Amino acid sequence: MNVVLSCYPLSTELSRAVDRVIPTGRALSLASLRVLSLRRLFAELRGVRADEIVVVLSATTEHVLLPILLLVAAFTRSGTIKTLDITSGAVRSVPRWRAFFGIFASVNASIGGRIAKLRCERQARHLLRVQPLQFGAIGGATALYLKSNLMFGTHAGGSVGHIAGVANELFRRSPDSVMAAIEFPAMVRSDMNFAPIAAIGTYGVPRESNNLRFNANCISAGARVLSKQRFDFIYQRLTIGSLAGVILSRTFKTPLVIEYNGSEVWIADNWGLKLVWRDLMLQLEEVCLRHAHRIVVVSDVLADELVSRGVPANRIINYPNCIDPTVFDPAAQARHRQPLRERLGFVPNDFVCTFVGTFGAWHGADVLADAIRRFLAEPTPPEGKQLRFLMVGDGIHAPAARALLADEIASGKVIFTGLVPQHEAPAYLAASDAFLSPHVRPADGSRLFGSPTKLFEYMAMGRPIIASGLEQISEVLTPSTAIDEADGLAVPPPDALAIITEPGSVDDIVRGLRILRDRVAWREGLGAAAQQKALAAYTWRQHVDRIFMSLAEEIR
Numbered sequence: 001m002n003v004v005l006s007c008y009p010l011s012t013e014l015s016r017a018v019d020r021v022i023p024t025g026r027a028l029s030l031a032s033l034r035v036l037s038l039r040r041l042f043a044e045l046r047g048v049r050a051d052e053i054v055v056v057l058s059a060t061t062e063h064v065l066l067p068i069l070l071l072v073a074a075f076t077r078s079g080t081i082k083t084l085d086i087t088s089g090a091v092r093s094v095p096r097w098r099a100f101f102g103i104f105a106s107v108n109a110s111i112g113g114r115i116a117k118l119r120c121e122r123q124a125r126h127l128l129r130v131q132p133l134q135f136g137a138i139g140g141a142t143a144l145y146l147k148s149n150l151m152f153g154t155h156a157g158g159s160v161g162h163i164a165g166v167a168n169e170l171f172r173r174s175p176d177s178v179m180a181a182i183e184f185p186a187m188v189r190s191d192m193n194f195a196p197i198a199a200i201g202t203y204g205v206p207r208e209s210n211n212l213r214f215n216a217n218c219i220s221a222g223a224r225v226l227s228k229q230r231f232d233f234i235y236q237r238l239t240i241g242s243l244a245g246v247i248l249s250r251t252f253k254t255p256l257v258i259e260y261n262g263s264e265v266w267i268a269d270n271w272g273l274k275l276v277w278r279d280l281m282l283q284l285e286e287v288c289l290r291h292a293h294r295i296v297v298v299s300d301v302l303a304d305e306l307v308s309r310g311v312p313a314n315r316i317i318n319y320p321n322c323i324d325p326t327v328f329d330p331a332a333q334a335r336h337r338q339p340l341r342e343r344l345g346f347v348p349n350d351f352v353c354t355f356v357g358t359f360g361a362w363h364g365a366d367v368l369a370d371a372i373r374r375f376l377a378e379p380t381p382p383e384g385k386q387l388r389f390l391m392v393g394d395g396i397h398a399p400a401a402r403a404l405l406a407d408e409i410a411s412g413k414v415i416f417t418g419l420v421p422q423h424e425a426p427a428y429l430a431a432s433d434a435f436l437s438p439h440v441r442p443a444d445g446s447r448l449f450g451s452p453t454k455l456f457e458y459m460a461m462g463r464p465i466i467a468s469g470l471e472q473i474s475e476v477l478t479p480s481t482a483i484d485e486a487d488g489l490a491v492p493p494p495d496a497l498a499i500i501t502e503p504g505s506v507d508d509i510v511r512g513l514r515i516l517r518d519r520v521a522w523r524e525g526l527g528a529a530a531q532q533k534a535l536a537a538y539t540w541r542q543h544v545d546r547i548f549m550s551l552a553e554e555i556r
Helices: 012-021 038-046 060-074 102-129 158-173 208-226 244-252 264-270 278-291 300-308 330-344 365-376 398-404 406-410 422-430 453-460 471-476 506-518 520-525 528-537 540-551
Strands: 002-006 027-029 049-057 077-085 091-094 143-147 178-181 193-196 233-237 256-259 294-297 316-318 351-356 387-392 414-418 434-437 465-468 499-501
Touching (some): 049 060, 060 077, 102 208, 143 208, 330 422, 365 406, 465 506, 499 506
Parallel strands (some): 002 027, 049 077, 351 387, 465 499
16 A cells, blocks of 8 residues: 655545556645644654655645655655655655655754744844834725745635635736735636745744744745835735734835734644744734734624734724635536536435535534434435535544544445645535535634635525524524524525524534425525625625725724
């Protein structure tokens, strides 16, 4: 058996491309391994026995991670180590002793990270003392979009749609706007002006040290653009350890608009790998919030959090995530429906219920998997519809969901696609008959701060939705029908947007699935109102309209 190792979970398309060159079985990714403790990581790698381990590079920008990938591969019990560059098709064998050389590159990068830490500490102390720059009303529309994260080859997930939605709208309003990023983002208009940010040479530890080192690259790339062209504002999607937007804003006297999708320090504390330099990361986050001219958030929960952290309410722009109606258009995507259903193994009479996500901590994939297993254990009434389930995506909680549904997968009642590129997501939605949004409350009891991009994409497709009644989800899906009420109704209320369940309730999801199985009026009548609301209130044009409306106002 051969094993594949990649930076991130491979999409179905990339997995097929790999198998055409080197047939593989098990798949590993740095994204899933990085959440393990060192002891568990070592045990996991030593438990990998394979004829070959194939390190897959799906994009040229991923070469920066090659020393780390080879080092990880060297610790497995594989017979040989190979690299496969998808872009060129080149396959190379790597001696194990050479793979261990990654240690030296990582040590050098780690030293550089500590130097960057000292520099950022000094900058943070200064920036927390000085007064933010003051700007008046902004009437222009030309923006430098600074995408300052270090994720490579990521072409799936809600963030992809968010970045493309905002960037495309900015470019539509001003063709002089520029995107600065480590690689050209997926789904962004191909004619948008692009300024590449140089990648760092290799990765060190702790992981946040790489973000600190990357600051210099972001500042250098941004400065090259800002020194040649005037911009009305800098728009930065806030990333952990980044000071680039603040430095560029103050150097070039240009207003900074920060997009804040939640504290990455909180996310690391509660959902991810703990930060070694946590206090500094939080301090840098405070610097960005302090010096931003405006801060864009996607939920009331985030707006409330910022106010509690001392951000004036008149600097906060609050509008949910949205959709591009030309992309998530059921009529335009209809041609993909039947061919994709056939490829996935569905028959014409199947009623396909779909979950799309990155299987994160708050997506509720484990709850949904349990509900699907219990529902499929029930016999289908003679008059009922055959429900099948499509799980699109991959992520940290996907293996547990697959394990729970192993028998259902084997029988063909549940299909896991693996990661699907964001540009293919509309076709998968078009191939579906209903959508499932089983989000759960954070384990620490805090409020759910997100704005699920997939929820708005579901709404735009005009199909029935079963969703958790949680924070913004229930607000956006108002008016809807609670599961207790829906149980007693033969037909849905004409203005109902969805069936709402108690967050985390397996029983409620099963009850919702029974309604779709047994009642044709619910299958056919639920969804139109949600589509109308999505098109009326939740497009990226409206989202960016709100940003420009705020920028045009002078803060006193």
